[in-house]
Amino acid sequence: MSQQVKPKKALGQHFLTDLDIARRIAATLDDYKGLPVMEVGPGMGVLTQFLMAEGHDISVAEIDGESVDYLRSHFPELEGRIIDCDFLKLDLAQTYPDGQPFCVIGNYPYNISSQIFFHVLDYRNQVKCCSGMLQREVAERLAAPAGTKTRGILSVMLQAWYDVEYLFTVQPGVFNPPPKVQSGVIRMRRNDVTDLGCDERLFKTVVKTAFGQRRKTLRNSLRGLLPAGTGADELPMGQMRPEQLTVGQFVELTNFISSLRAPKQ
Structure with missing residues (x-):
């Protein structure tokens, strides 16, 4: 041509x-x-x-x-x-x-x-x-x-x-x-996924926040997403860095953060 x-x-x-x-x-x-x-x-x-x-x-x-x-x-x-x-x-x-x-x-x-x-x-x-x-x-x-x-x-x-x-x-x-x-x-x-099984907007925020400070552990990079008074030490996989997590683990993390942020009954 x-x-x-x-x-x-x-x-x-x-x-x-x-x-x-x-x-x-x-x-x-x-x-x-x-x-x-x-x-x-x-x-x-x-x-x-x-x-x-x-x-x-x-x-x-x-x-x-x-x-x-x-x-x-x-x-x-x-x-x-x-x-x-x-x-x-x-x-x-x-x-x-x-x-x-x-x-x-x-x-x-x-x-x-x-x-x-x-x-x-x-x-x-x-x-x-x-x-x-x-x-x-x-x-x-x-x-x-x-x-x-x-x-x-x-x-x-x-x-x-x-x-x-x-x-x-x-x-x-x-x-x-x-x-x-x-x-x-x-x-x-x-793929066959139709629903991530979590709040998709929060999932995106968690992923972006984690990789925004990729050299930090998740315990430190995601601290700002937790409600006041919540200790980051209880975050699952908190000792890991974002590149180590599978999609499923990010979903799990998102659901955990979501549960902490939900209004107490």
């Missing part, structure tokens, strides 16, 4: 030029061909072409006007399916109304990849699979199991609702311009 769109640093654009890798990324959705697909930041359509070749019902969200013009002229079959806007501001429940399930894929801009996954999380009851490429360090964090140093807020928040796999690493040389870091491809499949 000839280079006709200039990569824009402000948009975090690094255009994939290796067709075999693009084909492999498209193949991450092979098990979901019955569902519509939203591609984020298609650029010049290197991934789009393989998704269409596999028969996916695809729409694309692209913020770069030059890329939109390129797609319209080179992919006439996308007529009416190019959404010229910022994916982070897109109401996906309107794009896929009535709770329609769909998938998300992309070569995600590195500078906003975490925000993209938080946005996907807001539509977790509809997004059955989310896959694609992002900075390797972030990709590894999303898939990091309990007990690993790379585990973070997004690891726990996503793994509460998705089974996350790190699939393969991509070297910088297959992009224009080459990024200064390696890339990683992940796939997230929606």
Whole structure:
């Protein structure tokens, strides 16, 4: 594919030029061909072409006007399916109304990849699979199991609702311009969880507060969430650090804190 769109640093654009890798990324959705697909930041359509070749019902969200013009002229079959806007501001429940399930894929801009996954999380009851490429360090964090140093807020928040796999690493040389870091491809499949079994808003607060001071033990980092007069020493798993906890242990911790905060009868 000839280079006709200039990569824009402000948009975090690094255009994939290796067709075999693009084909492999498209193949991450092979098990979901019955569902519509939203591609984020298609650029010049290197991934789009393989998704269409596999028969996916695809729409694309692209913020770069030059890329939109390129797609319209080179992919006439996308007529009416190019959404010229910022994916982070897109109401996906309107794009896929009535709770329609769909998938998300992309070569995600590195500078906003975490925000993209938080946005996907807001539509977790509809997004059955989310896959694609992002900075390797972030990709590894999303898939990091309990007990690993790379585990973070997004690891726990996503793994509460998705089974996350790190699939393969991509070297910088297959992009224009080459990024200064390696890339990683992940796939997230929606799990069977419909209810965490705790106050979800408090769960999010507990996770964010714990990782906000990740070098501290939970006894110290979560002290501020406890009611006045409550000793942090009675906190279960209080001697542990946040990266050591599974999703289930964070749920247990949330329920314990919730019970302390509940009005006494």
